[in-house]
Amino acid sequence: MKGSKLYSIFTGTCPVCQTGKMYKTNNPYRFSETLKMHDNCRHCDTKFKIEPSFFYGAMYVSYGVGVAIAIAAFIIANLLFGMGRLETFAVIIISLGVLFPLIMRLSRNIWINFFFSFDETKV
Incomplete structure (x- = not known):
């Protein structure tokens, strides 16, 4: 399944190389570490925060994911x-x-995958 956006979304890996991890800790239930991300991918050096406040858009995705879970x-x-x-x-x-912690991470993963695509040359 590697190479699809779903792989990157559900594993929390870099959307470009799908090898490097985006988050500093794997456990989203460590509340002080839930949204702490690496600045760049440690494998392909992709910058995760394209611009300041980039992940504000993930709030809209979070709303949709929350509504889906509520339904x-x-x-x-x-x-x-x-x-x-x-x-x-x-x-x-x-x-x-x-x-809630899973929804926050999943929303960020979905949001960043809108802007990046898998690149086989960076694997």
């Missing part, structure tokens, strides 16, 4: 398990709270 939680809680309105709401809130 999935609603479908599972309400339609599959038949929970009431209040219980379904609690499941949605808990799901978003637990997955």
Whole structure:
């Protein structure tokens, strides 16, 4: 699957070479380290932050990812398990709270992959 944007998005690797890691730690649940990124790819030297405040656009992606997760939680809680309105709401809130660090990283990965493409020469 290496060479596709999905590989880079789900593994958190450089979108150009898909070898170097973008984040300083692999664990998104280390809250002080969740969004700390390398400035450049250690493998192909691609600069991750194209301009100051580059990742502000990831907030819009984060909204979409959060809504998708909330809809999935609603479908599972309400339609599959038949929970009431209040219980379904609690499941949605808990799901978003637990997955928040993953949503933030996934949104950044999606955002940066809008602007970079895989380059076989840099592998």
